[in-house]
Amino acid sequence: MALILGIESSCDETAAAIVDSDGDRLDTRIVAQRIASQDAAHRPYGGVVPEIAARAHAEILSPLIAQVLADAGLSLDAMDAIAATAGPGLIGGVMVGLVTGKALAMATGKPLLAINHLEGHALSPRLADPTLEFPYLLLLVSGGHCQLLEVGGVGQYRRLATTIDDALGEAFDKTAKILGLGYPGGPAVERLAREGDPRAVPLPRPLVGSGEPHFSFAGLKSAVMRAQLAGQHGKADLAASFQQAAIDCVIDRTRIALGAAGEVSALVVAGGVAANAALRRALATLAADHGLRLVAPPPVLCTDNAAMIGWAGVERWHMENGRVGDPLDLPARPRWPLDEQAAPVRGAGVKG
Numbered sequence: 001m002a003l004i005l006g007i008e009s010s011c012d013e014t015a016a017a018i019v020d021s022d023g024d025r026l027d028t029r030i031v032a033q034r035i036a037s038q039d040a041a042h043r044p045y046g047g048v049v050p051e052i053a054a055r056a057h058a059e060i061l062s063p064l065i066a067q068v069l070a071d072a073g074l075s076l077d078a079m080d081a082i083a084a085t086a087g088p089g090l091i092g093g094v095m096v097g098l099v100t101g102k103a104l105a106m107a108t109g110k111p112l113l114a115i116n117h118l119e120g121h122a123l124s125p126r127l128a129d130p131t132l133e134f135p136y137l138l139l140l141v142s143g144g145h146c147q148l149l150e151v152g153g154v155g156q157y158r159r160l161a162t163t164i165d166d167a168l169g170e171a172f173d174k175t176a177k178i179l180g181l182g183y184p185g186g187p188a189v190e191r192l193a194r195e196g197d198p199r200a201v202p203l204p205r206p207l208v209g210s211g212e213p214h215f216s217f218a219g220l221k222s223a224v225m226r227a228q229l230a231g232q233h234g235k236a237d238l239a240a241s242f243q244q245a246a247i248d249c250v251i252d253r254t255r256i257a258l259g260a261a262g263e264v265s266a267l268v269v270a271g272g273v274a275a276n277a278a279l280r281r282a283l284a285t286l287a288a289d290h291g292l293r294l295v296a297p298p299p300v301l302c303t304d305n306a307a308m309i310g311w312a313g314v315e316r317w318h319m320e321n322g323r324v325g326d327p328l329d330l331p332a333r334p335r336w337p338l339d340e341q342a343a344p345v346r347g348a349g350v351k352g
Contacts, residue, residue, distance in 0.1 A: 010093055026298070035306070043182065086330060101114075119312050142272045161256075
């Protein structure tokens with residue numbers, strides 16, 4: 001058994017959770033969790049302002065942890081370890097969460113688990129589905145990352161593809177801005193797309209048919225802007241056509257990655273964009289075509305949350321038989337790839 005306090009502050013959600021390794025269902029594994037959104041603070045700017053985000057984390061995080069402990073009826077002394085996101089992310093926010101985790105670990109004498117935010121997403125499907133076994137093919141899609149990885153175990157990641165420009169969530173958010181849909185953009189595009197015709201606007205499918213698994217969404221976003229300026233299509237049709245083009249790209253890239261990966265137990269999708277219902281349906285069909293099942297966390301575990309950070313801590317705890325703990329002088333990391341041995345990709349720059 002392990003009780004882990006998870007802390008997440010890498011972008012614009014402040015989150016804390018307590019996770020129990022003994023639970024056999026999602027509702028028993030997550031003992032308590034709270035997520036404080038900053039949407040209202042960032043909405044006037046049409047996107048996340050790092051300084052505002054960091055200040056909000058500093059104000060909210062300590063009382064949020066106290067509330068989670070109260071919800072669970074537990075004290076800090078009952079925790080076996082403190083797991084905190086150490087990167088990647090907006091460095092100010094990451095530092096707030098990591099320093100808080102270090103302080104709690106020092107005060108209680110509990111081990112500190114410095115968690116890669118992307119690993120939290122990568123392992124979150126195993127929090128939701130106890131039957132999911134390694135290895136699996138992971139499509140990680142969020143505002144800052146768009147990758148395909150073969151997940152062989154905790155800490156074992158082989159990157160098969162990444163984006164050479166925009167991430168998928170970034171493309172959704174920028175499309176929302178072009179269409180004047182407000183912030184946060186991804187859910188707004190998905191809602192409006194339900195009212196439109198996905199075949200109404202001829203949009204490109206970047207890299208489809210190229211034979212390589214990498215992603216590119218900058219050209220698609222630019223095509224949406226040109227179509228909007230032309231004024232020949234309604235916003236609903238533009239949203240639906242963009243979403244369909246993006247999904248077509250993802251399915252084509254994932255099909256190539258399935259051919260390049262070894263034998264896997266499932267196709268898994270995680271990250272903020274994994275909450276998109278149309279994307280899930282398309283991926284479920286692709287998985288079935290390959291004799292696999294699609295595993296996707298519930299929407300509350302797709303967006304940034306502390307339960308996934310706590311669960312990544314649980315996975316490490318069991319892998320290392322409780323002999324875990326990172327040094328308290330470990331630095332926050334604005335960039336931290338899951339596969340640090342992966343070769344740079346043409347045009348990807350720092351996002352590779």
